Amino acid sequence: MSGTYLGLPAFPEAARTSTKDAQLRANLTHATHTIRAKRAGAVGELADWQGLRAAGAAIKDHTLRHLDTYLEQLEAAVTAAGGTVHWAVDAADANRIVTELVRATGETEVVKVKSMATQEIGLNDHLRVEGISAYETDLAELIVQLGDDRPSHILVPAIHKNRSQIRDIFRTAMGEWGRPAPDGLSDTPADLAEAARLHLREKFLRAKVGISGANFMVAETGTMVVVESEGNGRMCLTLPETLISVVGIEKVVPTFRDLEVFLQTLPRSSTAERMNPYTSMWTGTTDGDGPRTFHLVLLDNGRTDTLADTEGRPALRCIRCSACLNVCPVYERAGGHAYGSAYPGPIGAILTPQLRGTADALDASLPYASSLCGACYDVCPVAIDIPSILVHLRERVAQGGEVVTAGRRTTIKPAKGHAAERAAMRAALVTLDHPVAWRATQYLAARTRRLHPRRLPTPAGRAWTDRRDLPQVPAGSFRDWWREHEKERAGRTGAPARDTGEKGGAQ
Amino acid sequence: MTGSSSRTEVLRRIRAALGDRPEDVPVPRDYLQEHGDRTPQETADLLAEHLADYRAHVHRAAPADIAGTVARLLADHGSRTAVVPPGLPQEWLSQVAGVEVTTAGADITARELDAIDSVVTGCAVAIAETGTIVLDGSPDQGVRRITLVPDHHVCVVRAPEQVVAAVPQALPRLDPARPLTWISGPSATSDIELDRVEGVHGPRTLDVVLVSAAV
Ligand code: SF4
Numbered sequence: 001m002s003g004t005y006l007g008l009p010a011f012p013e014a015a016r017t018s019t020k021d022a023q024l025r026a027n028l029t030h031a032t033h034t035i036r037a038k039r040a041g042a043v044g045e046l047a048d049w050q051g052l053r054a055a056g057a058a059i060k061d062h063t064l065r066h067l068d069t070y071l072e073q074l075e076a077a078v079t080a081a082g083g084t085v086h087w088a089v090d091a092a093d094a095n096r097i098v099t100e101l102v103r104a105t106g107e108t109e110v111v112k113v114k115s116m117a118t119q120e121i122g123l124n125d126h127l128r129v130e131g132i133s134a135y136e137t138d139l140a141e142l143i144v145q146l147g148d149d150r151p152s153h154i155l156v157p158a159i160h161k162n163r164s165q166i167r168d169i170f171r172t173a174m175g176e177w178g179r180p181a182p183d184g185l186s187d188t189p190a191d192l193a194e195a196a197r198l199h200l201r202e203k204f205l206r207a208k209v210g211i212s213g214a215n216f217m218v219a220e221t222g223t224m225v226v227v228e229s230e231g232n233g234r235m236c237l238t239l240p241e242t243l244i245s246v247v248g249i250e251k252v253v254p255t256f257r258d259l260e261v262f263l264q265t266l267p268r269s270s271t272a273e274r275m276n277p278y279t280s281m282w283t284g285t286t287d288g289d290g291p292r293t294f295h296l297v298l299l300d301n302g303r304t305d306t307l308a309d310t311e312g313r314p315a316l317r318c319i320r321c322s323a324c325l326n327v328c329p330v331y332e333r334a335g336g337h338a339y340g341s342a343y344p345g346p347i348g349a350i351l352t353p354q355l356r357g358t359a360d361a362l363d364a365s366l367p368y369a370s371s372l373c374g375a376c377y378d379v380c381p382v383a384i385d386i387p388s389i390l391v392h393l394r395e396r397v398a399q400g401g402e403v404v405t406a407g408r409r410t411t412i413k414p415a416k417g418h419a420a421e422r423a424a425m426r427a428a429l430v431t432l433d434h435p436v437a438w439r440a441t442q443y444l445a446a447r448t449r450r451l452h453p454r455r456l457p458t459p460a461g462r463a464w465t466d467r468r469d470l471p472q473v474p475a476g477s478f479r480d481w482w483r484e485h486e487k488e489r490a491g492r493t494g495a496p497a498r499d500t501g502e503k504g505g506a507q
Numbered sequence: 508m509t510g511s512s513s514r515t516e517v518l519r520r521i522r523a524a525l526g527d528r529p530e531d532v533p534v535p536r537d538y539l540q541e542h543g544d545r546t547p548q549e550t551a552d553l554l555a556e557h558l559a560d561y562r563a564h565v566h567r568a569a570p571a572d573i574a575g576t577v578a579r580l581l582a583d584h585g586s587r588t589a590v591v592p593p594g595l596p597q598e599w600l601s602q603v604a605g606v607e608v609t610t611a612g613a614d615i616t617a618r619e620l621d622a623i624d625s626v627v628t629g630c631a632v633a634i635a636e637t638g639t640i641v642l643d644g645s646p647d648q649g650v651r652r653i654t655l656v657p658d659h660h661v662c663v664v665r666a667p668e669q670v671v672a673a674v675p676q677a678l679p680r681l682d683p684a685r686p687l688t689w690i691s692g693p694s695a696t697s698d699i700e701l702d703r704v705e706g707v708h709g710p711r712t713l714d715v716v717l718v719s720a721a722v
Contacts (some may be wrong), residue, residue: 045542046539046542047539047542048537048538048539048542051535051537051538051539052538055534055535055536055537055538058532058533058534058535059534061529061532062531062532062533062534064529065525065530065531065532067521067525068518068522072518081684086513087513087514087517088513088517088518089513089516089517089523137708139696139699139707140696163699166699189696189699189704190704192699192704193696193699193704193707195705196707197706197707197708200708201621201708204617204708205617205618205621218643218683219685221684223683229694229695229696229707230694230695230696230707230708230709231707232707232708234651234655234688234706234708234709235648235655238651238652238655238686239617239652239655246571249517249521256678256683257678257679258534259678260674260675260678261538262687263674264674267637269677273561273691274557274560274561274636274637274638274639274691275634275637275639275689275691276691277561277690277691277692277693277694277695277709278688278689278690278694278709279687279688279689280651280686280687280688280689281683281686281687281688281689282686282687283683283684283685283686286615286644286685286686287613288650289612289613289644289650289651289652289686290650290651290652292688298517300517300520302519304521304523305520305524306525306528307520307521307524307525308523308524310522310527310529313524313529344535376593379520389710394718404520404523404524407516407519407520407523409526441518475640477705
């Protein structure tokens with residue numbers, strides 16, 4: 001079980017390795033293409049999709065604008081309903097709080113429902129060091145955990161494993177963790193799911209402590225919402241005596257009514273279903289029904305730093321649907337692991353460098369893990385303009401500027417010799433040399449017009465100016481755009497134009 | 508950090524981060540309250556269609572046929588034991604034979620439920636566009652675990668009064684202070700090569716008895 005991402009190679013190297021893994025790529029291609037087509041159908045059923053998208057974006061922006069108020073309101077509502085609210089500044093803080101809460105129950109085992117927040121903070125590894133076993137109960141997370149692996153997709157963490165690989169993992173590892181796989185286990189999905197059901201049922205019936213995240217938290221009522229498919233979420237949320245939910249502060253929405261937007265857009269965007277099989281909502285504790293004790297751990301861990309970035313803050317609208325992953329030509333080739341965090345794909349490329357900063361070479365290279373084709377923006381149910389934020393973050397890496405890190409305003413230096421940028425251009429070329437990705441760059445032509453600033457950003461990484469103005473750059477490939485951009489920059493600052501990392505020089 | 512200082516620090520960071528006083532945005536609510544214009548009968552039909560799409564089994568019944576349908580579904584499933592919430596209308600079970608029926612008190616344990624074949628409940632509301640039934644823990648639905656641990660769920664939905672067309676019409680009917688479970692088809696996973704497999708941890712068979720005067 002490895003939950004941390006320390007010491008991973010930067011995106012270009014990781015991507016180069018994974019693009020050579022034919023099995024991984026075949027699995028990813030099959031999976032992303034399947035879900036992409038289904039999603040289009042599910043979205044097409046709703047004539048007001050763009051209206052729902054606009055409403056979702058506005059609800060999130062409004063909430064972020066008053067985040068302190070809504071979190072205090074949430075805290076009061078959860079407390080009034082019998083829950084206890086804890087606040088965590090960073091991962092260490094959250095891990096310590098959860099550990100203490102588990103210890104207080106006297107238990108050494110917990111069951112977990114898939115949660116990106118707990119993945120982000122490395123909770124499982126932390127608990128293990130503290131002598132507490134955390135059992136993942138989503139089928140995919142179980143596959144990942146039994147296979148001593150890391151998730152590669154937000155929604156389908158084991159998307160990189162095919163059925164026979166999964167059967168082998170079950171046969172080998174289930175016995176070490178609990179009930180072994182049935183004899184003669186086949187590799188049909190139904191048999192594999194049955195093996196997981198049997199393996200996990202004894203854990204659910206025994207569990208005294210459950211740990212979850214949440215998709216939404218309602219400030220006015222204190223209601224928590226978990227959206228899932230398999231029923232393991234319901235098991236973890238209702239059978240244990242103690243429930244601990246670790247949730248990012250950006251997951252709050254003001255009113256119960258606001259859910260009418262997200263409960264329409266999230267399932268169609270993520271699993272391409274009209275509705276996911278199970279959604280659980282609970283408010284504090286209920287006598288005789290579900291856990292007697294409920295703890296909510298509100299997690300910052302870089303979210304307020306992201307909020308402080310006026311260009312980057314829309315990343316906090318994200319509802320983790322994973323639609324942007326499934327349409328991303330770079331993700332399809334590179335795979336989720338190359339992104340080196342709990343958040344792969346386009347959302348990871350904008351979220352991770354903001355949550356963790358860009359001091360690390362991997363994190364600095366993430367804003368370049370994109371061809372800027374814009375497909376992610378088109379499918380995003382909360383209309384996050386991911387390409388614009390990527391460009392903004394590239395500016396930050398290349399030029400440095402003022403940022404907020406761990407709550408303190410600091411000025412970061414430009415990446416040394418623009419090393420990260422050059423490395424990242426090579427990363428882009430890993431994908432751009434590929435014909436499929438190349439087609440994406442033609443689509444990009446239209447996008448770069450929209451993205452290209454009429455006025456260049458200041459060295460402090462200030463705003464790209466009004467993007468609705470049509471800029472001067474002619475349609476062209478990302479490389480052309482970059483070259484133009486660099487020439488203009490050189491003309492303005494006197495700095496030499498940087499090489500775009502043409503094929504050959506970059507490999 | 509200690510608890511209260513973490514709270515103070517997170518709130519301080521938020522307020523500092525919003526130092527630029529971003530413009531507030533009004534939420535445009537011009538999306539639709541339902542998609543399409545249907546009669547109550549058509550809405551019930553759509554519910555049946557969408558439930559079936561996600562592999563729930565839908566059984567249309569007139570009010571007088573509820574008891575017969577419930578009895579038949581338990582028999583067809585081969586159930587020997589069933590659990591019901593305390594407020595389930597007694598007449599729904601009046602034709603059940605050869606099945607040991609337990610009424611779930613608040614103290615029924617998951618282990619006890621693990622040995623029970625089926626559960627029979629009502630519902631709070633059903634949503635046609637998404638093929639969803641919502642349980643809210645009312646006396647005819649019971650505590651959440653009784654509809655989770657048994658492998659077979661028979662849910663009685665009364666049309667037209669319990670059926671709405673779309674999600675925005677369902678929320679005003681629900682009390683967020685109650686534990687709510689939204690169910691759209693039996694539990695499923697697409698984690699293995701994105702093949703949808705019905706039934707992982709929740710009930711693997713979901714029978715919906717859709718009751719309306721005009722069958
Ligand atoms: S950025 Fe948008 S599309 Fe991507 S996961 Fe988040 S909400 Fe979904």
